[in-house]
Amino acid sequence: MSALEARLVAWGAKPSHAARLLRSFYAGNGTLDLTALRLPQGLRAQLEAELPGPAAELACRQVADDGTTKLLLRLADGRTVESVLMPDYRGERVAGCLSSQVGCAMGCDFCATTKTGFERHLTAAEMVEQFLALRREAAALGRRLQTIVFMGMGEPLLNLDHVLAAVERLADNRLGALGWRQITVSTVGIVPGIEALTATGWNIHLAVSLHAPDDATRQRLLPMGRRYAIDDILAAADRFQARRGRPVIIQYCLLRGVNDAPEQAQLLADLLASRRMHVNLLHYNATGLGLRGAEYAPTPPEEAERFAAILRQRGVVAHFRRSRGPEIDAACGQLRRRFAEAETAAAAH
Numbered sequence: 001m002s003a004l005e006a007r008l009v010a011w012g013a014k015p016s017h018a019a020r021l022l023r024s025f026y027a028g029n030g031t032l033d034l035t036a037l038r039l040p041q042g043l044r045a046q047l048e049a050e051l052p053g054p055a056a057e058l059a060c061r062q063v064a065d066d067g068t069t070k071l072l073l074r075l076a077d078g079r080t081v082e083s084v085l086m087p088d089y090r091g092e093r094v095a096g097c098l099s100s101q102v103g104c105a106m107g108c109d110f111c112a113t114t115k116t117g118f119e120r121h122l123t124a125a126e127m128v129e130q131f132l133a134l135r136r137e138a139a140a141l142g143r144r145l146q147t148i149v150f151m152g153m154g155e156p157l158l159n160l161d162h163v164l165a166a167v168e169r170l171a172d173n174r175l176g177a178l179g180w181r182q183i184t185v186s187t188v189g190i191v192p193g194i195e196a197l198t199a200t201g202w203n204i205h206l207a208v209s210l211h212a213p214d215d216a217t218r219q220r221l222l223p224m225g226r227r228y229a230i231d232d233i234l235a236a237a238d239r240f241q242a243r244r245g246r247p248v249i250i251q252y253c254l255l256r257g258v259n260d261a262p263e264q265a266q267l268l269a270d271l272l273a274s275r276r277m278h279v280n281l282l283h284y285n286a287t288g289l290g291l292r293g294a295e296y297a298p299t300p301p302e303e304a305e306r307f308a309a310i311l312r313q314r315g316v317v318a319h320f321r322r323s324r325g326p327e328i329d330a331a332c333g334q335l336r337r338r339f340a341e342a343e344t345a346a347a348a349h
């Protein structure tokens with residue numbers, strides 16, 4: 001029995017009302033029209049009196065020239081998380097990016113989120129609230145939220161139970177109504193988490209943030225690389241791909257002079273040429289100095305093209321992922337950091 005069903009029974013109502021309430025909540029993108037539901041009078045009054053408020057509310061919104069919309073949501077405990085809506089190449093569609101944790105413990109050197117450290121895991125409800133907030137935004141633009149990726153703040157596979165519970169709700173026909181294939185979970189390469197995702201048997205996508213073709217470079221950028229070697233991560237990704245039958249996505253953020261040399265493209269091709277994995281090449285959005293003082297810069301376009309060309313010549317499918325709204329703090333964690341700074345400054349006056 002679900003928590004909502006148990007609550008209804010405790011109020012002396014039929015548990016079967018739970019399914020209708022949930023359907024209506026999701027269909028209303030997070031709002032519940034109790035009058036339209038024609039519930040027994042006593043139950044309606046009880047719901048009006050006792051239903052908890054939303055798990056997250058909008059604190060701030062930024063819209064970029066390309067239509068990318070970044071939402072900062074304030075959670076019930078006052079903490080904030082970011083969610084992003086990204087226009088699709090098809091005008092009527094948009095893609096959404098959800099956070100899975102408040103802050104992040106992974107310490108990736110070029111990421112703004114990790115600079116404020118890890119605060120806590122998000123609950124499944126808080127991830128669903130992000131999804132519903134993005135769907136409200138999309139509806140207001142006359143568009144359909146078509147795909148979701150767990151690639152915002154946090155490492156989803158270190159909050160696996162809540163992420164899986166959220167995915168289940170998003171993919172439920174009666175609730176989020178996304179297809180499994182419209183959902184992607186992204187990881188820095190937590191091997192046991194990839195294995196657990198494989199074991200679900202779900203037909204979702206997996207994205208792995210590799211960002212370097214050798215362990216030494218990767219460990220400089222991603223401390224978690226010291227725990228899991230590239231070979232072990234790709235072996236786990238192989239098993240996911242073999243079981244699910246769909247290409248794993250390899251994320252590779254090009255950083256000038258760090259991981260973008262032609263020899264590094266060759267090394268990446270060595271790793272991937274015999275695999276059917278697809279490479280997403282990302283443009284770096286500057287976030288200031290790295291945690292260990294390094295200053296990162298994006299790879300110039302012609303060098304990025306040369307990197308991609310080497311991969312393609314070696315038979316690796318490689319695409320550039322468009323840079324999203326750089327003028328609106330679109331790199332993960334930036335909006336949240338600036339909002340916190342502004343709030344602190346306001347409080348000091």
Ligand code: SF4
Nearest residue numbers: 104106108111114154
């Ligand atoms: S890139 Fe992702 S995993 Fe790495 S620190 Fe940032 S939020 Fe965490």
